[in-house]
Amino acid sequence: MEIIDITAPFSPEMLSWPGQEPPSHEFLAHQRQGDPNTVSWWQTGGHAGTHVDAPLHFIPNGAGIEALDLRRSIGPCRVLDLSHVEGHVGRDDLEAAEIAGDQRLLLKTRNSGDDLMRRGEFEEGYVAVSREAAEYLIEAGVETLGVDYLSVEPFEDAEFGEGEFRTHHALLKAGVTLLEGLVLTEVEPGEYFLACLPLKLVGSDGSPARAVLIRGLNI
Template sequence: MMTNEWIDVSQPLTNDMAHWPEDTPFSYSLTIAKQDSGSVNIGQITTSVHTGTHIDAPFHFDNDGKRIDELDVNLYVGEAIVLDVGNVQEITVETLGNFSFDGVTRVLLKTSLPNDHTRFPEQIPNLDPRIADFLAEKGIKLIGVDMPSVDALDSKELPTHHALYTNGIHILENLMLDNVEQGNYELIALPLAIKGADGSPVRAVLRKKTETDHN
């Protein structure tokens, strides 16, 4: 049995958080206050489904791809490995070849990008699309990154999104991994059951695996 506590690796959803420049910003406000209703406060949120820590459904970049409510939730729960690739700006097959992927189907990349949820970056480390073939050979089904995208921020072709999709690898973005050590963890990053959606916010948490844990 694990005794470690869960670590929240989600971006906090705040009214001053960063978002894609052309996208809908996050907003929370009270629509009904307790002093007016006599019993409760009731709030509302407005947001893009790609703001904060979120998953991409294949429909996000492929009109024929599955939507959020069609995805297997088991993809987003289970053993994962956090890999520190913060020493490079180009993450290639050669970069990932230095690590072992034994016994895991989910990989989370801790890059050099600082985890500042209030600032949208001007540039992010690059993921070579060829890593998709490599990860698929290792049995990986989910990749998570601490960046807004697995492709360059100005990319229209989204080659890494498509390469991952072709290889059956799903995408988790905007994790907060600055204070997470490299190693093996249990991951929970469940999407909301938003019917027909192209993405969903998640509450992503990790718990460190110990030597006494069993697969």
């Protein structure tokens, strides 16, 4: 059995969305200072690094992350190679990939080839999912979608206070679970078992998560 960690390292130096503070970390006690134990204190946003979006993120009165059906983020999945796509993932790209029947789908794009999730600098030109592609994912019956950058949304539609967030609205309204910030650089396309667990943060619109892919798992 092979376990592949697809989680971005979580630290104050990690990649963060423009205008959002990265996580902060301090020690309330430390054995190096003569304390009997070491105790960390973290402050972070719900959408830092590898994370899961709750419907509440964009849907008024939507469910918080604590209500996530964990069957959405645990189970067989497909990693789809879209590294050839220029611009954003479109409907035609997904139609050509024959995704019908893929309940959990992770998109490996040029973002992974450039290892963008492990760079400290934000890249506005990341590959995202177009609204038309989102609509096709819904039609195809995809229930869980994973992407290899901080957002499924094209940057030009995701500027706070200006953008329309059309991709998020379409997917979350349709009940699609969104896993964002996955590190797929070393992952080969194919079939895996996915396990991605967010924290059970009551009333939160999202949560950091630990995500792994497992190959050769016999259940």
